[in-house]
Amino acid sequence: MDELDIEAVADPDLRDPVLVEGLPGVGHVGKLAGEHLVEEKDSELVRRVYSEHLPPQVSVGDDGTTELVCAEIHAVELEERDLLVLTGDHQANDGAGHYRLTDAFLDVAEEFGVETIYALGGVPTGELMDEYAVLGAATDADFVEELEEVGVEFREDEPAGGIVGTSGLLLGLGERRGFRATCLMGETSGYLVDPKSAQAVLEVLEDVLGFEIDYESLEERADEMEDVANKIQEMENQQSGMPTDEDLRYIG
Numbered sequence: 498m499d500e501l502d503i504e505a506v507a508d509p510d511l512r513d514p515v516l517v518e519g520l521p522g523v524g525h526v527g528k529l530a531g532e533h534l535v536e537e538k539d540s541e542l543v544r545r546v547y548s549e550h551l552p553p554q555v556s557v558g559d560d561g562t563t564e565l566v567c568a569e570i571h572a573v574e575l576e577e578r579d580l581l582v583l584t585g586d587h588q589a590n591d592g593a594g595h596y597r598l599t600d601a602f603l604d605v606a607e608e609f610g611v612e613t614i615y616a617l618g619g620v621p622t623g624e625l626m627d628e629y630a631v632l633g634a635a636t637d638a639d640f641v642e643e644l645e646e647v648g649v650e651f652r653e654d655e656p657a658g659g660i661v662g663t664s665g666l667l668l669g670l671g672e673r674r675g676f677r678a679t680c681l682m683g684e685t686s687g688y689l690v691d692p693k694s695a696q697a698v699l700e701v702l703e704d705v706l707g708f709e710i711d712y713e714s715l716e717e718r719a720d721e722m723e724d725v726a727n728k729i730q731e732m733e734n735q736q737s738g739m740p741t742d743e744d745l746r747y748i749g
Contacts, residue, residue, distance in 0.1 A: 501601055504545040509572050511579040515706065516606040518583045518616040520568070520663050524685035526619030527664065529695035529715070530702075531584045535571045537710050540582070544570040544605050550594025552587050568598065570605055575708040581609055588662050599666040603674055614671050614678035615705075616664035617698050620656045621687030625730070629697035634660060635679040636672040644679060647704040656682060688729075692719040 519531015534540075546568040555563040568585035583602055589595045606614065620632050633649035634656075635641045641651055659665060664680050671678040681701055683694030692715045703709060 498547065498549060500549055501597060502547040503601060503605065504547065504567075505543075506545060507541055507543045507572070509541060509543065511572055511581070511609055513578040514572070514581050514609055514611050515578065516581045516583065516602070516611045516614045516667075517573075517702070518602070518614070518663060518667055520583065520585055520588050522588075522662060522664065523619035523621050523687050524683070524689065524691035524694055526683045526685055526691055526694045526698060527617035528584065528586075529690070529692055529718075530617045530699050531582050533695065533699065533712075533715050534573055534580065534582050534710070535584060536714070538708075539574040540571045542569060543572045543581070543609075546570070546598065546601055546605075548589070548594065548598055548601075550589040550591060550597060552590060556586065568602070570602070572609075575706065577707045580706075581606060581611060583663075595662055595666055596670070599663050599670050602663070602667070603671060603676065606676070607674070612675075612677060614667050614676050615702060616660075616667045616678065616680040617695075617702075618660070618664045618680060618682050619685040619687070619691060619694055620682040622684050623687060625686050625688075626684055626691075626693070629694050630684050631697050631701050632656065632682045632684065633679055634668065634682075636668055636677055640677060640679055644681075644701075644705070647701055649681065649701055689722055689725060690718075692716070692722060 519527040521528045551566045555565050571582045573580040573582050589598050631649050633644050633651050660680050668678045681698050683698040685691040685694040696715050
């Protein structure tokens with residue numbers, strides 16, 4: 498196989514499309530958000546991107562069939578404009594691969610007439626969350642102002658260390674190629690898969706792009722993860738000698 502192989506699956510006509518990136522990262526926030534968009538809205542697979550920079554493996558489906566690891570780009574039909582949603586189970590294994598694959602994603606975006614990019618991800622807080630702020634970074638000051646109007650927070654020196662991987666390079670390489678780009682990052686503990694943070698990011702995207710989406714399936718996953726978080730908290734309390742909810746019921 499070549500270093501990079503882009504398979505054209507379909508070529509729909511899209512209305513003023515934007516690229517939305519939802520690959521795995523902290524709390525799987527971007528991945529959950531991207532997959533939710535694809536699952537809840539009318540979508541069509543348009544490109545598969547294969548690369549030797551992705552992990553050397555195949556995925557195995559429920560029916561036992563295999564598929565070589567790749568990134569996928571889906572066209573998603575919305576009320577006012579369309580999306581190209583980049584999803585996948587993996588990012589590149591190495592720095593050069595991140596650059597090579599991001600350039601390929603930008604090539605596809607350019608091919609479909611995309612001018613604006615929304616990278617989605619999480620920013621770790623190191624603690625379990627009750628409320629979820631969405632932090633932002635953008636390629637120009639006007640974009641920053643637009644996003645602040647819908648509640649995105651721009652904090653000095655956050656995220657610490659900058660934005661790595663595909664999300665960061667979509668801004669860095671995208672700006673050099675004339676794209677307008679932002680990264681929307683939901684606060685997350687960083688310990689667990691975080692559907693609530695993914696919903697917070699999607700709600701910002703709803704406001705910016707003018708669409709509505711159902712969150713029932715994402716909320717169900719959030720309830721499951723909350724049960725996991727509660728069990729972890731109980732274990733930590735037991736290890737530290739703190740009373741659990743069960744213990745407190747017997748204190749008169």
